[in-house]
Amino acid sequence: MAHTLFSNLITWSESQYSHLPWREKRTLYKTLVSEIMLQQTTVGTVLNHFERFLVEYPTIFDLAKSTEEQVCISWKGLGYYRRARSLRNVAIQVVEEFKGQIPTNIDDLQTLKGIGPYTANAIVAIGADKKALAVDANLERVLARFYGVDVEKGPKLQKRLWSDFAHKKIMAEMDGLSARAINEAMMDLGRIICQARKASCVLCPLAPKCKAKASGDPLQYPVEGAKKESEELFIRTLRVVVKEKKKILVYQKGAKEWLSGQWELPTFILETNDEKLKQYPHIKIKQNYEKLPYVKTGITKYDIHNYILEMSLEEFEKMTKKIEIVYEFKTNDEKLNMSTATQKVFKILNKAK
């Protein structure tokens, strides 16, 4: 009986992964924070930040009282900083509209900006242990394989899984089992055993009834959509270091730019094949920039080499006469919301000394 399979799955998951910090003494608040962190982010990365974040914001009221800038600083290293702003706004909204009690039904949760179908279901199923299914990319893959669904990956597959499989079958499996345990276990399975590019079927508790395993080629599910050719985009930036005593020259990124609100070294485009790019002003320098030290960064679809150049304030002012950005001297410490790329530049400079 399939029910036994899912019990085995839960046993496997609980024996190995109950120690994740958001699972220990689980609360709705820890679930909210961890699930927002886990959007687009691997468990390993979240492990590096979750507990510190909880020390800084032990309750939803602490989070609601904090400033946007402080929450973004606390979010450093997790990326997709819009999530940090959303999380704070959710906290404020929950305090104002729900007396600080995080709702446990899908509809109320989805009224909160930043909480979509996945996170709403995760909070209901995992946070409140009420019947729901949080279908992230892991679940999508596991379910497509288990049921052998050959619908193209993406929104179509999500819909198909939800209407034909997830809702009717998995939800039925939850009768008599914990919704929390089954959701956590399915995610663990996708993360550890039933990975996108590797399926360790010999270890899998669901293998006896898995259609993908039976097919002999489990990786054929989920079916990949046609990949579209996209032009490779590169940027070569100049990152300028101007020091004055213990301070460095930086500027704050605007609302519509990448990494909005963060502080960066003065940054200019030396060369790019994307003519529409408006993130930084263009500049020309006399020397061959390819001989300068550089660090690689990446954001969205761009391959970026950041060339580093130290200069005096006089030289800098001469170079940027026609540029209207406001640059200021600031101390580079933990109170400054400094971009990852800028931190990488300093790492390289310190290493060189």
Added chain:
DNA sequence: TGTCCACGTCT
């Protein structure tokens, strides 16, 4: 080192 890839929600 480089290259490829994964990943929820909003707009």
Added chain:
DNA sequence: AAGACGTGGAC
């Protein structure tokens, strides 16, 4: 509804 958003892991 296609593209934006950042980081880290696998090989």
